[in-house]
Amino acid sequence: MRGLKLTLGAVALLASSVSAQAFETGARAAYVLDYNSGTVLMAKNADQPLPPASMSKLMTLYMAFEAIDNGILDLDQELPVSEAAQAYGGSTMFLKAGERVKVEDLIRGIIVLSGNDACVVIAEALAGTETRFAQQMTQRAQQLGMTNSTFANSNGWPATNHRMSMRDLGLVATKLIKDYPQYYPMFAQKEFLFDPQESSNRFNRNPLLGLGIGADGLKTGHTQEAGYGLVGSAIQGDRRIIFVLSGMDSTQARARESEAVTNWAFRQFAETTLGTAGQHIAQADVSIGAERTVGLELAEDISLLLPVTPLTPLKTEVVYQGPVKAPIAKGDQIGELIISPEGLPEKRVPLVADSDVASHGFMDRVMAAAMNLASRLSDKAPAPEAS
Structure with a gap:
């Protein structure tokens, strides 16, 4: 060669010349991707399987959109709420066992309200039980290239074998944007009031929405084990970036770090x-x-x-x-x-x-070979003796 x-x-x-000012993140793990070029701008512990908390709901949403696209579910279809769904605590839609809820409302409830109960309703509709749905999630994630992801439930509730890497979260975010652009605008929805009796439970926890930096998704997450995290995306001009941060110690730290990494990705890099x-x-x-x-x-x-x-x-x-x-x-x-x-x-x-x-x-090849041979013989000929 x-x-x-x-x-x-x-x-x-x-x-041209290179070398951007490095971004020193305080997140336990991080991953930043330029969507159009596929260039990884930052990776910190990006392939380490970690507790993803509610950020793993993105996989449940991907499978829900896939089911709608395949005709298995319909946005206007009403699904029954089970006792198992109602029993979940944490972030919920305050669903009640026995009621029926439209698929579209469940999806918005997952995106905006981070409804643990809504995830279970979707899971049971698609697989019969949440346990079987979690197995299907793991299998589908592997098929999509998420090799560091295993799921124990549909919503990110703490479990020993419920893990995702930051790169895998970035991948599912990328696929949601690419594969389901008709549904992606839901991720930019700032509020969704499902139950008028729970009027305070209506706001999207994504701290970047409304800041004027192009943010339009995707999902926050928090448990004591995982810390505070965010799968975010923003678009400015012709560029879109996707980032994943995990392991921060407060909502304020998550908000600051998310805004800072977004500004860094857009200001420090340019298409050339x-x-x-x-x-x-x-x-x-x-x-x-x-x-x-x-x-x-x-x-x-x-x-x-x-x-x-x-x-x-x-x-x-x-x-x-x-x-x-x-x-x-x-x-x-x-x-x-x-x-x-x-x-x-x-x-x-x-x-x-x-x-x-x-x-x-x-004849050209013969002459070339002859000249080459003559040159080699000339190089080997003994030097004339001095007289």
Whole structure:
């Protein structure tokens, strides 16, 4: 594998620099993702399975939306409330055993009011019992790539084997936004009054909604074991970020940290155009061709999410298996341009031939071989003796 390290003077697209000011979070675990590019901006204990508290309700909501999409549930359908659902404490909708509640109200009750009881009603409708639903949650999470998630219930009630990682919570948040955009606006709802007799139980606990920073979701969580956490998302301009924080010690700390990480993600990083398709990058050596080299150009536009603070040069390298054997057709992929921003995932961009290169004819190959042999023999010939 041949490698060419490029410098700022070599290629115009490298007129960029990287290294954002690091965000020192006080959260026990954290994960920050740029939604459009998939770039992970921060990961702290992101793959450690931790008690997720009510943030795990996002998985229950995903399965509810999936059931609606598949025709198993309907938003206007009324579901019965069981004794088991009513028995839950903590955050509830104050549902009463024997009443029937619309699916849409249950979903809004889960999102806005964090209703433990509403989760159980959904779970029993889909699986018969909450225990079976938790097993289905675990299986579905594994299928979706959430490999550090296991569920013991539908709502995040403390249990030894109820765990999610911050990356898994970020993944389910991403999938809710991507797969169910028709339902996602519910996550920005600031209040939902279900029971007029419980008028104080109506406000969304998400501290970012209404701050004017583009926040539109998703779910808070708190238990004594988990601390205070939040799965949040915000959109500014063409960018959306998703973040997960867990293990903070108060609602105030959660609010401060959530706002701070949102501002950091938007202010410290920007989408940057580095090059365009067809831009010349380097030359590759050619074997048994009519030309000794072939130009390498970008096969596609390059746009990367990069830190805005110019501290260190952007590291790049051209790699190809060389010399490249002719014949070569214009557009053939010859190698890759590897871009390695400090602290961020590397980006690999295909490099293609910018022109055709024919192979030598038979006599050309014979002459080339003869010249090569003659050169080798000349190198081995003894030096003449001094007279």
